Amino acid sequence: MTGRFRHSLGGVALAILTAFGTGAQAQVGGFDSAAPSIYIRDLGTGTVLMNRGADVPLPPASMSKLMTLLMLFEAVEDGRLSMDTTFAVSERAYRMGGSRMFLEPTDRPTTEDLIRGIAVLSGNDASVVAAEGLAGSEEAFAQLATRRAQELGMRNTTIANSSGWPHPDHLMSKRDLAILAEHIITEYPQYYPYLSESEFVWNDIPQSNRVPLLGSGIGMDGLKTGFTSAAGYSLTGSARQGDRRIVFAFGGLDSEAARVREAEAIVNWAFRQFQNVSLGNAGAVMGEAPVWLGASSAVALVLGDSRDVLLPATASRQVEGRIVYDGPIPAPIAAGDQIATLIVDIPDMAPLELPLLAATDVAEGGFRVRAEAAARKLAGMVVGSARDAMN
Known part of the structure; x- marks a missing residue:
């Protein structure tokens, strides 16, 4: 006696959602990237703001040096x-x-x-020295790096060398590059500042960081550029404004100037056209679900932890929330069991799916509850048979 139920959010939950002033993307704010492959993600909420060809393995050029840096960080x-x-x-x-x-x-x-030679100068020579020092040879390093990438969930990555030098088997997707960037930022924050240093001098030769817009005031603070004829002008970058941080990766542009314009457009769009909003604190009641053969006839559905969502900043009321579960939910139910999903539908964006938990324990009902349920079921069967006989 179960079925798929969809309940629109009512009361407080609906008020929370519609108060956000959210609206449609077409694209949101009118921005449409010039890059043929691009991935943009908000780190705080995990919201994917843009995904175009992001899972296609493509030549990453020097952006793959981020993998070489990660291997150095881990070794230290x-x-x-x-x-x-x-x-x-x-x-x-x-x-x-x-x-x-x-x-x-x-x-x-x-x-x-x-x-510094890799992060600031993008040194191919420095990358090979690091690979040989870590693994004995660049070929052995490539095997280790590919295996490590797979462990990190970078499913469309194959490392053939330490520098990004053109090779038919040296491929990474833009999503994978963003995964790598996020891992470095969150797991190795003590080393991340190297990626934003403006200059490094070696053998009396000063060279500047190739990452655009560092120190420009828009929050851009590092990671890695890349260019080959196959990869085009590319960038894996990150920017922070206030409590929000984004990571992004794109490629395939036709000039260095286009890369700078694209990076600035991404940062401005991501921070100006979206707002971070609290859906509720841990324990906030989002709705309720009926219980089958329980000591209570319904159980409240709550958020398991405090949840923020990132939504378009344009003012309209086109966001819809619904609660989905297989129900009625059979007793017994333990508090904290995930028994439903809150789905927030936003025009032109992927739906947000948030787990909802049982707020309280619900024990199995006693003899009276079961007897009443059996009587209702029997009465329903009798009514159904009578209707069939009349047709």
């Missing part, structure tokens, strides 16, 4: 390296083309030097 935290550990510069590393830290064969850079 594991105690396999210290920030003062020194590395040898191989002939292979020294001969690397493209962007360089300008390491010499006689140099003995430390872990910290290599982190």
Whole structure:
């Protein structure tokens, strides 16, 4: 005697939702990215603000150096390296083309030097030195990095080298790059400031960070650019304003200037066209569900923890909330059991799905409850049979 029930939110819950002043995206605020592949996510709420071709494995260019940095961070935290550990510069590393830290064969850079050489200067030579120092060879490093990426949920990533040098098997999706960026920001905040340093000098050669808009006042604070003919002008970036932070990854643009414009447009759009709103604190009642053969006929449905949602800032009342469950819910029910889902439908955005929990225990009903339920069921069967006989 179960079925799929959908209850519109009433009372307090409906008032909370409609008070947000939310509206449709078409795109929200009129923004439409110029990038053929792009992924934007709000870290606080987990809301995906834009997803276009984000799961397609594509050449990442130097953005994949974030994986090399992560492997260095993890080695330091594991105690396999210290920030003062020194590395040898191989002939292979020294001969690397493209962007360089300008390491010499006689140099003995430390872990910290290599982190800066990769994070600030995007040094291909520094990346190879790090890979060889960590795994013995760049090929062995690529296998380790690919395995680690899979462990992090980066399902569309295959690492073939440490630098992002063009290789047919070196591929990452934009979603995977955002996953990697978020992991670095949240798990290794002590190292994240290296990615926002404006300049690093090695062998008396000063070079500037290639990440655009650092220090511009819009909250952009780091990660990694990339460019090859296959990848186009690309960027994995993050920005923070107030208590909100976004991460994003895009690629395929045709100029450095277009990359700068795109980054600024993303940051302005994400922070100006969306607002962070509290749906309710832990224990807030969102509705109730009927109970089958229970000591109580219904149970309240509550949020398990405080929940914030990110919604478009345009003023309208086009957001709808509904509670979905298989019911009536059979007793016994334990407080804290997830027995329903709150679905918030927002035009032109993916629905938000939030678990709802039973607010209280509901024991099985006694003999009287079961007898009354059996009588109601029998009466329903009799009425149904009578109707069938009349047809």
